Amino acid sequence: MTKKVRDGMSSLLKITDLHVSVEDKPILHGVSLEIRQGEIHALMGPNGSGKSTLAYTLVGHPKYEITGGSIEIDGTPLNELDPCERARKGLFLAFQYPVTIPGVKVSDFLRHAVTNVRNPERKDGESLIPMREFRKELKQKMEELGMDTEFARRYLNEGFSGGEKKRMEILQLAMLQPKFAILDETDSGLDSDAVRVVSEGVRKLSGPQMGVLIITHHERLLEYNVPQFTHVMLAGKIVETGDAALAHELHNHGYAQIRERHPAEAAEEQSRQNRPETVGVATAVAK
Amino acid sequence: MSTEAPATPEVGVGDYQYGFHYGTEDYVFRGRKGIDRDIVKQISQIKKEPKWMLDFRLEALDIFFQKPMPKWGGALSELDFQDIFYYVRASDKQETSWESLPDDIRKTYDRLGIPEAEKKYLAGVKAQYESEVVYGSLQEDLSNKGVIFTDTDSALRDHPELFREYFGTVIPSADNKFAALNSAVWSGGSFIYVPKGVQIEFPLQAYFRINSENMGQFERTLIIVDEEASIHYVEGCTAPTYSSESLHSAVVEIIVKRNARCRYTTIQNWSNNVYNLVTKRAMAYGDSLMEWVDGNLGSKLTMKYPAIYLMEPGARGETLSIAFANHGQHQDAGAKMVHCAPHTSSRIISKSISKGGGRASYRGLVKVENNAHHCKSNVVCDALILDSASRSDTYPYIEVDQDNVAIEHEASVSKIAEEQLLYLMSRGMTETEASAMIVTGFIEPLVKELPMEYAVEMNRLIELQMEGSVG
Numbered sequence: 001m002t003k004k005v006r007d008g009m010s011s012l013l014k015i016t017d018l019h020v021s022v023e024d025k026p027i028l029h030g031v032s033l034e035i036r037q038g039e040i041h042a043l044m045g046p047n048g049s050g051k052s053t054l055a056y057t058l059v060g061h062p063k064y065e066i067t068g069g070s071i072e073i074d075g076t077p078l079n080e081l082d083p084c085e086r087a088r089k090g091l092f093l094a095f096q097y098p099v100t101i102p103g104v105k106v107s108d109f110l111r112h113a114v115t116n117v118r119n120p121e122r123k124d125g126e127s128l129i130p131m132r133e134f135r136k137e138l139k140q141k142m143e144e145l146g147m148d149t150e151f152a153r154r155y156l157n158e159g160f161s162g163g164e165k166k167r168m169e170i171l172q173l174a175m176l177q178p179k180f181a182i183l184d185e186t187d188s189g190l191d192s193d194a195v196r197v198v199s200e201g202v203r204k205l206s207g208p209q210m211g212v213l214i215i216t217h218h219e220r221l222l223e224y225n226v227p228q229f230t231h232v233m234l235a236g237k238i239v240e241t242g243d244a245a246l247a248h249e250l251h252n253h254g255y256a257q258i259r260e261r262h263p264a265e266a267a268e269e270q271s272r273q274n275r276p277e278t279v280g281v282a283t284a285v286a287k
Numbered sequence: 288m289s290t291e292a293p294a295t296p297e298v299g300v301g302d303y304q305y306g307f308h309y310g311t312e313d314y315v316f317r318g319r320k321g322i323d324r325d326i327v328k329q330i331s332q333i334k335k336e337p338k339w340m341l342d343f344r345l346e347a348l349d350i351f352f353q354k355p356m357p358k359w360g361g362a363l364s365e366l367d368f369q370d371i372f373y374y375v376r377a378s379d380k381q382e383t384s385w386e387s388l389p390d391d392i393r394k395t396y397d398r399l400g401i402p403e404a405e406k407k408y409l410a411g412v413k414a415q416y417e418s419e420v421v422y423g424s425l426q427e428d429l430s431n432k433g434v435i436f437t438d439t440d441s442a443l444r445d446h447p448e449l450f451r452e453y454f455g456t457v458i459p460s461a462d463n464k465f466a467a468l469n470s471a472v473w474s475g476g477s478f479i480y481v482p483k484g485v486q487i488e489f490p491l492q493a494y495f496r497i498n499s500e501n502m503g504q505f506e507r508t509l510i511i512v513d514e515e516a517s518i519h520y521v522e523g524c525t526a527p528t529y530s531s532e533s534l535h536s537a538v539v540e541i542i543v544k545r546n547a548r549c550r551y552t553t554i555q556n557w558s559n560n561v562y563n564l565v566t567k568r569a570m571a572y573g574d575s576l577m578e579w580v581d582g583n584l585g586s587k588l589t590m591k592y593p594a595i596y597l598m599e600p601g602a603r604g605e606t607l608s609i610a611f612a613n614h615g616q617h618q619d620a621g622a623k624m625v626h627c628a629p630h631t632s633s634r635i636i637s638k639s640i641s642k643g644g645g646r647a648s649y650r651g652l653v654k655v656e657n658n659a660h661h662c663k664s665n666v667v668c669d670a671l672i673l674d675s676a677s678r679s680d681t682y683p684y685i686e687v688d689q690d691n692v693a694i695e696h697e698a699s700v701s702k703i704a705e706e707q708l709l710y711l712m713s714r715g716m717t718e719t720e721a722s723a724m725i726v727t728g729f730i731e732p733l734v735k736e737l738p739m740e741y742a743v744e745m746n747r748l749i750e751l752q753m754e755g756s757v758g
Contacts, residue, residue: 059713062705083712084721092713099710103728109714112724116715124720124754155728172714 010037011074011090013180013211019068020050020057027053029236030069037179038208040225042247043215045233046255048272051215052096054233055184059093060086073179087113088120090179094169094186100157106168107152110138110175117176141174145201163194170201181206182213187221199224219251232258235268303585304751305399306528306558308498309391314417316376320501321369324348327471330374334440334474337447347460347470354464360650361588361617366562371503371534373472375417381438382422392416399525401494408740410489411436415506416496418474429487435480436491439507442478449480453511457540457568457596466566469505469538476506476537481516481547490519490552490738497526497533497561508539510549512575517548521741525585528558532587535561541569543577545599550578552741556748557585559615567593568623574601580736583610583618584748592650594623597631597659604633607733609745611752612645612677621651621682626659626692637668638730641677642752648680653687653694660691668698671729673722723753 013035020028028050035041045051057064058071060083071078073089081089101109115128128134142149147167157165166186173181183202187195195218203224206212214221222244230246231238234255239262240246250258259266316333318326327348331341356363382388385402396402396414405412411425413436420438429436435446442450460470477493497504512518526533535557543549549569557563563586571577579593595604606622624633639647649668670679681698703725711721727734727746734742 059709061709082718083709084715084717087713087715095710095713099704099706101707101711101725101728103731104724109711109724112716112720113714116720124717125750155731176714 010208011179011211012036012072013091014072015058015069016072017069018054018057018066018071020053021065021067022053022063026067027236028057031233031236031238032069033231033238035180035211035213037211039229040206040212040214040227042222042227042230042244043213043233044217044230044247044250046269049233049269050236051233052184053236055093055096055182055215058086058091058182059083084116087176087178088117090117092173092176092178092181094166094173094181094183096184096186096188098157098165098169100155100160102155102158104156105152106154106156107135107138109156110134110152110172113172114175117178138175141171144204145171145174146197147171162189163191163197166190166194166198167201170198170205174201174205177205178210180211180213182215183221184215185217186214187216187218192220195220196224219247222247234258234262234265235272237265239265303528303558305525305556307398308527309394314375314377315379316374318372318374320372322348322371322373322468322472326373330472330474333374333376336443339451340443343455343460344471344473347467350461351464351467351471354467356464357590360590360619360648363562363588366532366534370531371501372499373503373505374474375499375502376419377417377498378419378421381420381441383424385422388421392421395496395498396422396494399494399496399523401492404492404740408489408738409492410487411491413438413477413493414496415475415493415504417498417502418504420475425491426489429485432485433480433482434485434487435478437478439476439478439509440474442509446478446480449511450478450509453509453540453542455540457542457570458538458566463566465536465564466538469507469536469566472503473505473507473538475504476508477510477520478508479510479518479520481512481518483513484515485513486517487519490521492521492523495522495524495535497524497535497557500529501531501533502526503534503536506537508537510539510541510551512541512543512547512549514544515546516544519550519552519738521552521554523554523556525556526558526561529560531560533561535563535565535586537565537567539565539567541577543569543571543575545573546575547572548576548578550580551593552580552582552737554582554741554744554748555585555589559585559587559613561586563589563591565589565591567591568596569594569604570596570598571602571604573599576603576605578604579606579608579622580733581606581608581620581622582745583608583620584752586616586618588617588619590619592621592623592652594625595633596625596627597633597662599628600630602628602631604631606635606637607736608635608637608649609730609733610637610639610647610649611749612639612641612647613752614643614645617646617648619648619650621649623652624654624664625652626655626662626664629658629660629662631659632663634664635666635668636733637666638733639668639670639679640673640726640729641670641679642673644676646678646680648682649698650682652684654685655687655689655692655694657688660689662689662692664692664694666694666696669729670698670700671726672700672702673726719753723750726753
């Protein structure tokens with residue numbers, strides 16, 4: 001383990017024995033995880049192991065029902081909070097499948113988002129952050145991420161390529177500066193140039209003020225953002241936690257050894273795959 | 288296409304901020320309720336009209352009594368024609384300064400922001416309060432160029448030839464029951480003549496205000512845009528919220544001559560006790576452009592299908608329509624395009640939103656007459672339904688008597704996807720804010736066509752509609 005930020009000032013995202021069901025089907029079976037500001041955690045695991053379920057549960061997707069355990073930031077429970085309140089407490093999810101919002105300009109969307117996250121007590125209809133100040137900041141952040149400022153005038157994710165959508169998530173991350181960022185397969189479906197751009201973006205943004213949970217199948221994102229902790233998920237549980245070397249090992253050898261070391265979870269995984277229905281993970285969105 | 292679900296009563300309704308009224312009790316004239324020949328004669332007499340107009344009114348009244356209530360569209364069974372005031376006059380003359388108006392009327396318009404808008408971005412204003420226009424202005428350079436912008440009663444008196452040449456030629460009294468009613472009891476409205484080649488840069492605006500309970504407002508508007516002239520006319524309308532119904536039944540006739548342009552923008556925001564049953568029609572001649580921009584946010588029931596008759600080759604017609612139906616509202620709105628000549632083109636874009644048990648219907652007609660070859664028409668209707676209590680219907684009618692035409696029709700109905708809400712909420716937006724943003728985006732392709740001040744107003748009204756509980 002390289003560095004740890006354990007000073008008293010840093011915030012803590014604490015997940016304790018989390019059980020989650022989707023449409024009455026249990027998916028997570030007691031996940032515990034602690035992420036401090038400044039730390040980078042990788043979450044790996046085969047398809048269907050529950051990684052995205054954890055991400056959606058953290059952000060407050062209404063379909064994901066917490067049946068046990070808790071999510072807290074600095075001791076404040078999040079379980080009952082809606083996604084808006086969680087965002088205002090400093091939680092951010094870079095979506096695996098960012099949705100399109102037709103007719104809503106990126107700049108208008110971001111101005112609302114930034115205003116709300118920076119003024120957690122804001123009520124609907126109260127004034128937004130001043131336009132000049134906002135534009136200046138947006139322009140600067142877009143330049144830092146090598147984005148054409150023309151993007152600000154486009155409609156949110158409408159007609160965006162896969163890479164552009166992921167970059168838009170990173171731009172939001174840059175503007176919102178959350179305490180905790182969850183990146184759900186931000187590197188999937190991208191060509192290698194796009195993966196590099198996104199990975200560098202995350203590296204620039206993460207720092208002592210941000211705790212990051214990187215959900216990935218691949219190692220590339222982790223080369224740019226070396227995790228202090230790597231967690232492996234199997235059948236709705238975190239079965240192993242290690243350091244960057246564990247991520248490397250999984251990348252080279254796959255999950256066969258993990259399954260051998262955790263036969264009970266491997267069996268559970270097997271029985272899940274034999275279920276007739278697939279697990280209800282939200283994917284693309286009906287327009 | 289019809290999407291229907293059982294109604295649930297417990298749905299929040301956005302605040303209607305124009306529901307106030309200042310008590311005007313000392314009306315200059317207020318007839319009795321109900322409609323008959325005496326009332327019509329009385330109106331004509333008070334207005335000191337020529338005999339031909341009285342005859343026109345009485346003939347229209349007969350047609351009104353003869354025609355049955357429409358069986359289609361919205362529910363009209365509760366509309367009681369005998370429980371309405373047909374003519375109410377709050378001020379004895381039209382003023383040219385706001386200060387000269389009676390206090391309660393001036394306060395009303397101040398609160399609606401009309402004098403302020405006039406200073407900032409309007410070329411002229413008419414304000415109608417109950418049955419009569421109480422305030423009028425027009426920039427001096429426009430009147431010097433021969434532009435006429437007056438109330439319709441004054442036009443009958445001051446420009447009798449021009450008036451008689453066009454009045455009732457676009458919409459005859461027998462067109463429909465409500466056109467006949469308007470023809471019988473009309474009062475107020477705008478009369479505009481734009482001379483040849485005169486382009487009016489800033490909008491002319493009329494503001495219609497109903498103030499008393501059980502009021503019927505029947506303004507009559509006539510706009511003539513001469514060759515190569517152009518105009519943008521805007522109307523707004525509001526009323527106090529009462530428990531009993533009021534009726535607004537206007538007739539708007541427009542003539543757009545060769546190479547001229549006319550854009551008519553409506554931001555209709557009546558309170559939820561107003562029946563809004565309006566007939567609007569334009570005739571567009573060679574190479575002219577007529578555009579209706581029709582925003583319907585208020586009223587209990589609106590039935591309105593602005594029409595464009597494309598009379599000569601090269602005429603173009605366009606209708607952009609936005610309807611928002613909230614709790615207790617039915618917006619039955621749409622457009623009519625009638626291709627009477629070859630090489631004419633039309634476009635209808637309709638966006639409707641229904642929320643809180645509201646019902647929005649698109650009802651449209653594209654008609655191509657026998658000789659009208661090489662016509663093009665494009666119709667796009669999109670409906671957004673915000674909750675399962677609300678309803679959206681589409682009734683597109685196409686009548687084509689000619690093979691050589693290109694007609695396209697697209698329609699979509701969508702709901703706000705859970706994933707869209709989640710996405711916006713996960714960026715710190717409340718559910719209301721997120722829904723409002725999605726709705727604003729939905730109508731953005733139309734709103735961006737409006738001048739900035741109206742676009743801002745439209746978005747603000749939509750946000751107000753979105754307040755309160757969602758879904």
